[in-house]
Amino acid sequence: MLFLEMYIKNPTFGFVDLRFSMLHLEIITMNARDLQFLEYLKGYITPHKLGRIEEVLAFRTRYLTVVLEDIYKPHNASAVLRTADCFGIQDVHVIEKSSSYKINPYVTRGAAQWIDLHKYADSSQSAVASCFSSLRGKGYQIYATSPNSGSVSIRDFFPRQKTALVFGNEHEGVSDEVVREADGLIHIPMFGFTESFNISVTASLFLYDFLGKIRHDLPEGFFLGDSEKQELRFRWYQEIVKNAHIHRKKFFGDG
Numbered sequence: 001m002l003f004l005e006m007y008i009k010n011p012t013f014g015f016v017d018l019r020f021s022m023l024h025l026e027i028i029t030m031n032a033r034d035l036q037f038l039e040y041l042k043g044y045i046t047p048h049k050l051g052r053i054e055e056v057l058a059f060r061t062r063y064l065t066v067v068l069e070d071i072y073k074p075h076n077a078s079a080v081l082r083t084a085d086c087f088g089i090q091d092v093h094v095i096e097k098s099s100s101y102k103i104n105p106y107v108t109r110g111a112a113q114w115i116d117l118h119k120y121a122d123s124s125q126s127a128v129a130s131c132f133s134s135l136r137g138k139g140y141q142i143y144a145t146s147p148n149s150g151s152v153s154i155r156d157f158f159p160r161q162k163t164a165l166v167f168g169n170e171h172e173g174v175s176d177e178v179v180r181e182a183d184g185l186i187h188i189p190m191f192g193f194t195e196s197f198n199i200s201v202t203a204s205l206f207l208y209d210f211l212g213k214i215r216h217d218l219p220e221g222f223f224l225g226d227s228e229k230q231e232l233r234f235r236w237y238q239e240i241v242k243n244a245h246i247h248r249k250k251f252f253g254d255g
Helices: 032-042 047-058 074-086 127-137 176-179 199-216 227-240 244-252
Strands: 005-009 016-023 066-069 092-094 116-120 139-143 161-166 185-186
Touching: 005 074, 032 227, 032 244, 047 227, 066 074, 066 127, 066 199, 074 092, 074 199, 092 127, 116 127, 127 139, 127 176, 139 176, 161 199
Parallel strands: 066 092, 066 161, 092 116, 139 161, 139 185
Antiparallel strands: 005 016
16 A cells, blocks of 8 residues: 655644555545546646645544524625635535525635535424534534623633534524524623624634644544545545546546
8 A cells, every 4th residue: 555644734733744545545435436537537636736635634624613594695604614614624504594695706715615515494394403403413512602691701612522613694693593402602702892703703713712722632533534535535626627527427438
């Protein structure tokens, strides 16, 4: 098995010794033909870009995730997507009620193609219930950002397990349902007349604080596993290669 050894310096986590197999990463999650297509696509990607992909994958995480509830202004939600990608957060969840979310490419600056966006709408159960049920099924504790009574200060909170942070809309904050169903409330202390930050600023402050605390004692499974990384390579390569859909049809003979 051919291994490439990389030592990457990251300002958030310091030095990380990353070892991975270029040919045999969790093959059981992808069939042989998929792996051949992955190798085929590599021929159309520059060594610099391939190296950059590995650097990003090394720090990708699902330990923390972000939930946006009924955001009115698409550019605010898009700014949060960009923030999530910058901090290495792979998943963003959007609860749609009166407002549906459409990505603003001018704000995301391409971030949307690198993260996983999960949307929830009201159906047989509320969108909040659907989202929270999915998150809890994946082992997340859920904290809503709110200055309400009983909310803990960001200074006193340490994410000792997988944590989902819920951010409400620009006018009303998180809904009563979110407050009721969340595992707890958390806030950033403020000392001015204004009672809240812009949502993208709030998300940035929370993620920076949490990651800064976690870096001193990284929990097991904080970074993505090999199979998750391989799945992202498979998708990201196709995002990067021009006319990848044509290459795919030609390679698999399905068109």
